[in-house]
Amino acid sequence: QKLTHTTQQRLLLIAKQKGKDGGGTGRKGWAEDLVRLYETVQTNHEEMRALEGYKDSAPHMALLGAQAASVATFRCFYVGEAYAAAAQWREAQALYNRALERLTDALGHFEALGGGGGGG
Incomplete structure (x- = not known):
């Protein structure tokens, strides 16, 4: 329960940060802040997947896997944004390509879940 609550709280902070900064037009370092929040969510997902109650439930594990993949996508994108903000274009482009993958x-x-629930 606590991990779920913490994860939901971090996702709300991410949504608030994205809305406040207008997609990167705000203060310097906004992308790094989002990356740190996404890293916390990733860690929480890993810890939840290790819990006995989740390991025994295929639907929960599938949902956590989908959410973890979504969070990894966003994290990769915002690491790319951080590189772009530092004018490291080659690295940023590589990360954007990886985010697409x-x-x-x-x-x-x-899609395997039937299109349900997002993670980021």
């Missing part, structure tokens, strides 16, 4: 993976997870 991860997006395809995440969409596959959600």
